[in-house]
Amino acid sequence: xxxxxxxxxFADLRQHDRKGxxxxxxxxxxxxxxxxxxxxxxxxxxxxxxxxGVPFSDPMADGxxxxxxxxxALDGGMTLRKVLALVTAFxxxxxxxxxxxxxxxxxxxxxxxxxxxxxxxxxxxxGVLTVDLPPEEAASCHAEFERAxxxxxxxxAPTSDATRIRAVCERASGFVYYVSVKGVTGGKTFATDEVxxxxxxxxxxTSLPVGVxxxxxSAATAAALAPLCDAVIVGSALVEIxxxxxGSIAATAQALEGFAAGLRSALDAxxxx
Amino acid sequence: xxxxxxxxxxxxxxxxxTELPDSRGHFGPYGGKFVSxxxxxxxxxxxxxxxRHRIDPEFQAELDHDLTHYVGRPSPLYFAERWSRxxxxxxIYLKREDLNHTGAxxxxxTVGQALLARRMxxxxxxxxxxxxxxxxxxxTVAARFGMQCRVYMGASDIQRQSINVFRMKLLGAEVTPxxxxxxxxxxxxxxxxxxxxxxxxxxxxxxxxxxxxxPYPMMVRDFQAIIGRETRRQCLAQAxxxxxxxxxxxGGGSNAMGIFYPFLTDANVELIGVEAxxxxxxxxxxxxxxxxxxxxxLHGNRTYLMQDDDGQIIETHSVSAGLDYPGVGPEHxxxxxxxxxxxxxxxxxxxxxxFRALTLTEGIMPALESSHALAYAAKLAPRxxxxxxxxxxxxxxxxKDIPTVAARAGISL
Numbered sequence: 266x267x268x269x270x271x272x273x274x275f276a277d278l279r280q281h282d283r284k285g286x287x288x289x290x291x292x293x294x295x296x297x298x299x300x301x302x303x304x305x306x307x308x309x310x311x312x313x314x315x316x317x318g319v320p321f322s323d324p325m326a327d328g329x330x331x332x333x334x335x336x337x338a339l340d341g342g343m344t345l346r347k348v349l350a351l352v353t354a355f356x357x358x359x360x361x362x363x364x365x366x367x368x369x370x371x372x373x374x375x376x377x378x379x380x381x382x383x384x385x386x387x388x389x390x391x392g393v394l395t396v397d398l399p400p401e402e403a404a405s406c407h408a409e410f411e412r413a414x415x416x417x418x419x420x421x422a423p424t425s426d427a428t429r430i431r432a433v434c435e436r437a438s439g440f441v442y443y444v445s446v447k448g449v450t451g452g453k454t455f456a457t458d459e460v461x462x463x464x465x466x467x468x469x470x471t472s473l474p475v476g477v478x479x480x481x482x483s484a485a486t487a488a489a490l491a492p493l494c495d496a497v498i499v500g501s502a503l504v505e506i507x508x509x510x511x512g513s514i515a516a517t518a519q520a521l522e523g524f525a526a527g528l529r530s531a532l533d534a535x536x537x538x
Numbered sequence: 539x540x541x542x543x544x545x546x547x548x549x550x551x552x553x554x555x556t557e558l559p560d561s562r563g564h565f566g567p568y569g570g571k572f573v574s575x576x577x578x579x580x581x582x583x584x585x586x587x588x589x590r591h592r593i594d595p596e597f598q599a600e601l602d603h604d605l606t607h608y609v610g611r612p613s614p615l616y617f618a619e620r621w622s623r624x625x626x627x628x629x630i631y632l633k634r635e636d637l638n639h640t641g642a643x644x645x646x647x648t649v650g651q652a653l654l655a656r657r658m659x660x661x662x663x664x665x666x667x668x669x670x671x672x673x674x675x676x677x678t679v680a681a682r683f684g685m686q687c688r689v690y691m692g693a694s695d696i697q698r699q700s701i702n703v704f705r706m707k708l709l710g711a712e713v714t715p716x717x718x719x720x721x722x723x724x725x726x727x728x729x730x731x732x733x734x735x736x737x738x739x740x741x742x743x744x745x746x747x748x749x750x751x752x753p754y755p756m757m758v759r760d761f762q763a764i765i766g767r768e769t770r771r772q773c774l775a776q777a778x779x780x781x782x783x784x785x786x787x788x789g790g791g792s793n794a795m796g797i798f799y800p801f802l803t804d805a806n807v808e809l810i811g812v813e814a815x816x817x818x819x820x821x822x823x824x825x826x827x828x829x830x831x832x833x834x835x836l837h838g839n840r841t842y843l844m845q846d847d848d849g850q851i852i853e854t855h856s857v858s859a860g861l862d863y864p865g866v867g868p869e870h871x872x873x874x875x876x877x878x879x880x881x882x883x884x885x886x887x888x889x890x891x892x893f894r895a896l897t898l899t900e901g902i903m904p905a906l907e908s909s910h911a912l913a914y915a916a917k918l919a920p921r922x923x924x925x926x927x928x929x930x931x932x933x934x935x936x937x938k939d940i941p942t943v944a945a946r947a948g949i950s951l
Contacts, residue, residue: 344848375849424579448736
């Protein structure tokens with residue numbers, strides 16, 4: 266396996282002294298066509314990594330905004346196999362932007378770890394984040410991801426103690442995803458000093474890049490986080506834009522690109538300031 | 539302390555079957571802890587607290603006291619003489635969990651978890667509920683201990699269980715309707731998990747069944763195992779020997795696990811769990827994951843699930859809201875695979891027939907959940923010999939189901 270796209274992307278960011286922008290939207294919300302247009306629009310707006318949510322019937326770690334996105338996608342007939350087809354379509358014109366699938370374990374378990382890993386790698390997925398699969402339960406799944414060359418991205422949270430941080434970092438690859446609040450996606454807002462303290466602990470345990478997500482709602486919140494981490498992860502705010510544009514491809518793409526551009530310039534300004 | 543019933547330790551040991559789960563919550567390939575990272579720390583803390591208090595004689599004495607004087611234990615093991623004669627076969631005994639305070643077995647567990655919550659200094663408890671029995675049992679102990687209480691309930695369940703909703707409110711609980719997904723028990727569980735993840739510092743999540751992430755399946759089983767320990771002792775005292783067969787309904791499976799567990803090593807005692815076949819397994823409209831589902835991961839554990847080819851959880855159906863759940867406790871999944879218990883299914887219509895039969899022959903009105911176990915007992919008893927003993931876990935009373943039974947009969951109350 267050559268250097269992963271994620272690793273490459275973070276190396277490039279570091280070289281240019283920039284912070285990464287990771288953007289999340291739910292695959293198939295409300296249609297695969299809009300997701301595909303949205304992915305390209307986000308890249309145009311300045312996203313460094315695309316996180317694609319795999320819809321699940323029971324998204325227990327998500328707030329109402331992403332729950333509704335999952336329901337819209339499933340109502341439209343989205344499946345894990347169709348998510349992989351969407352990545353194939355994205356890769357037809359974009360071979361460089363890393364794509365991370367984020368979702369719950371059961372659809373992957375249903376397809377089979379081996380089969381999923383093989384297909385995901387083949388279509389150009391770079392990393393996978395399974396929200397409800399902590400490292401303690403991940404041995405067999407992790408082995409298949411590793412064999413296929415997929416980065417396995419894990420969450421760390423305000424409730425993770427030093428032992429857990431070490432255990433998670435030992436397994437993680439690509440980057441570490443720090444959940445800034447005790448809560449669900451799109452909910453509370455983080456306290457900057459608490460995030461800073463925890464990231465300090467994470468940095469002591471790993472040299473992997475650290476991304477921070479949950480509660481990043483605007484360019485201002487992104488800018489507040491940027492000095493603390495390597496990348497800022499934005500999800501619910503983008504999903505809300507998709508919801509508000511009610512199925513129009515052009516309007517959705519334009520709005521996503523604009524929002525991403527705002528985040529991008531906030532991150533860049535913050536860093537050079 | 540009342541030495542006549544529950545002085546046995548919460549966990550029995552000494553056998554491969556009864557020593558499960560392992561330290562990480564696995565029953566063979568099932569169980570485990572499949573939650574987001576934020577909950578891993580709180581679950582470890584809960585596990586540690588439970589391990590400490592379960593062997594603390596003071597905790598045990600407190601629990602025994604409450605089970606005796608507040609819940610009203612031991613519940614009788616009642617010989618249903620007339621119903622047995624009418625069916626013409628085995629001698630049928632009913633374990634009368636319907637006579638507990640609040641009318642079901644659920645209180646055994648909520649008393650235990652509330653005592654634990656108090657020892658962990660949590661001022662707020664939350665719960666999910668389907669039929670409302672677990673919600674009522676949680677609201678009840680919260681009222682008694684002066685804890686703040688919020689119960690999540692699917693919006694469709696709120697409609698069909700309006701009496702229990704009002705009971706919870708009378709008890710001072712806040713009942714929060716859940717409008718996402720199928721608007722039933724599974725969605726209430728998702729919402730309770732979201733609440734817990736957002737309020738982990740001051741909140742104790744009282745799960746009502748033997749499912750969810752470790753240590754819940756073990757802990758709820760331990761608190762419910764009082765049912766089986768009493769049954770064992772009572773059957774020996776009243777009939778002079780152990781039962782031949784024990785039948786219990788299985789939604790999440792807490793009443794079944796509670797009565798099965800103390801008999802797991804008695805190889806001659808047959809254990810049968812009864813799932814809800816709804817309109818019939820062949821129609822797809824049912825709640826029988828052990829009979830017609832496949833293993834997967836949901837709500838923190840690996841178990842049998844009702845799911846489609848893409849791994850999405852599919853909607854379930856049962857006339858009984860308490861059985862209307864797409865998963866099942868992981869220990870049941872393990873007992874099924876290991877062959878120690880077998881699992882059958884009973885349709886809505888069969889359950890309603892059993893509801894009427896028991897009401898008319900014994901003057902006992904069972905919950906529709908328990909009616910599934912009774913319906914299977916009614917099929918099995920005639921095939922057994924008159925010197926054989928069949929115990930049915932009568933897990934709850936049927937008052938809450940009167941509107942449903944009336945509606946099915948086309949009667950408006």
